[in-house]
């Protein structure tokens with residue numbers, strides 16, 4: 001069975017909720033989906049999966065979370081060339097700059113991003129956002145099952 005790992009950091013649960021919905025979609029799409037807070041996994045473990053979804057809210061001033069997620073991404077990015085990757089996260093008052101920068105950074109390392117942009121949701125995912133998250137999971141499953 002093809003596998004997806006969803007690695008995220010979440011302070012108040014919004015990005016974690018996105019991770020749950022993405023996992024639901026990936027499972028519905030026929031893939032095995034494992035969901036891990038970034039503190040519970042390692043880059044070596046993440047690289048065993050066919051696809052990686054990374055989640056971080058916008059923190060600091062339009063950056064990914066700096067204590068745990070940034071070091072993880074800094075190590076992972078050395079090995080993402082050619083890998084299927086999706087990015088997601090929650091934000092509040094900004095305009096999604098952190099996600100645009102994050103997507104550009106990963107594309108610059110040669111990752112195969114599922115979408116040109118990551119999935120950015122305002123605060124807690126509700127209504128259509130929930131479906132966008134599930135859809136991201138389903139499309140990740142499709143991408144690895146056809147590979």
Ligand SMILES: Cc1cc2nc3c(=O)[nH]c(=O)nc-3n(C[C@H](O)[C@H](O)[C@H](O)COP(=O)(O)O)c2cc1C
Pocket residue numbers: 009010011012013014015016057058059060061062063090091092093094095096122123124
């Ligand atoms: C220290 C801190 C810095 C933040 N910086 C930004 C920011 O630069 N831009 C923005 O849109 N939201 C910012 N936020 C808001 C969070 O991105 C938002 O509350 C998000 O929903 C948190 O997701 P989480 O529940 O997964 O932690 C910040 C929040 C905190 C606590």
